[in-house]
Amino acid sequence: MCESCASVAAAEEERPRTGLSRRGLLAGVGLGLGVSMGFVPGLTATAAAASSKNGRWCNPALGYFPKGGHYGAPRSGGPHAGQDITNSTGTAVYAAAAGTVIRKGWGGGLPGRSGNGIVLSHGGGQYTYYGHLSAYRIGLNAKVSAGQRIGDMGATGNVTGPHLHFEVHSGGLGALTNPVSFMAGRGVDLGGGWSRIDPGARGKRVTAIQYLMTRRGYDLAADGYYGSVSVGAVKRFQASRGLVADGQVGPATWPHLVYTLKQGHSGSHVRALQTVLNKHGAGLAVDGGFGTVTTSAVRSYQSVNRLVVDGVAGAVTWRALVG
Ligand SMILES: [Zn+2]
The missing domain is CATH 1.10.101.10 (PGBD-like superfamily/PGBD)
Known part of the structure; x- marks a missing residue:
């Protein structure tokens, strides 16, 4: 809930500048603005079967974890429901796994959320939510593959700065789980580190x-x-x-x-x-x-x-x- 995120963004303004160079991912901010964008990612990808196997999940966005933006952080409306990932508006947001777009709209139709949001269903009772998008790159009911671009990071809704609010629901929509540990268990470092591929993985x-x-x-x-x-x-x-x-x-x-x-x-x-x-x-x-x-x-x-x-x-x- 991002009254939640508002407090996150406010806290984040106090973040030391050194945080920007975390993992070096933001080294290129501003350098890419003049580049031709004739290539449109995501349009040729085909939907793969939804699966929670290692190798089938990927990082939904590159950025860093803002101070206070972690899952479960105390907020006035209840614990923070997701993990915030901060970068600039327009940063690509990807489907974390193959699935179907079941919600596309304000707050993803989820209580307490605000801003442009998408909910993906991955089958097996697993869902992911992407909040505060500046743009949608996918339609309602679309099938998406892991890593397909579904939107752009933004600051829509009740926030003070651009970030992706990312939630994982496992065991039904509403059954929140910690996105960081959930993704880590599938070989993905949400903070933008190297993935981990275990024996038996496919993809x-x-x-x-x-x-x-x-x-x-x-x-x-x-x-x-x-x-x-x-x-x-x-x-x-x-x-x-x-x-x-x-x-x-x-x-x-x-x-x-x-x-x-x-x-x-x-x-x-x-x-x-x-x-x-x-x-x-x-x-x-x-x-x-x-x-x-x-x-x-x-x-x-x-x-x-x-x-x-x-x-x-x-x-x-x-x-x-x-x-
Ligand atoms: Zn948030």
Whole structure:
């Protein structure tokens, strides 16, 4: 409830400036404004079956946690129902998992909420809510895929600054749960860190890992399933790098796996990049060639996520893409 968020935003104004550089995600604020936005993310993505399996959930927005914006924070109208994620107006807001748009409107039709809101149903009694949007990018009843852009961050409703108010309901609409721990259990760091992919996961991030591993010299089929063959290869790779060989691709392993890529590069690592860009609706041919179309997709992604817009896929961009 964002009378709730109003107090969050007020408290947040006292936040030390150092908070802005948390994880470096906001380094590019303001740099992307002149970029052409001809590329529209999200339109080519197809809906996947709703699932709570690891690999099927993703970060709904890049930003930082404002002081006092955590789930359960005391508010005059009751504990804060969601987790606030702060960035500038216009920052892309993505579906956290595949699902259906069941509410689109003021406060998402939920009591006590305000501003433009969307409720997604993910099946199995799981719902997510996205509040204070400045724009909608999806229609009511639309099927969405994980990572598809559904709106833009904003400050509509009873707030004093732009942020995404993100809620998770598990066990029926109204059954609130802590979004941070819920998402962490599905490999997603809501604060914008590297995701964690566990054995048994499926999805585009797994496909990307397989392409990256192939480039690293471990020839894996890019089938999107993180099964025993892929896990075994990752364990050998981890051992070769002096990492804990647990087969889990998380914050320690991702930085060793990704490559800094830019126009002119070609190969399996570029296929990995194109695969995760497609997870966010880029609609690229996964051909392994980093040409002008891939550059444009990287720049667009960086722009809508308030990253440095340079068309180069470095560690910060990768972290955002696989988050
Ligand atoms: Zn809030």
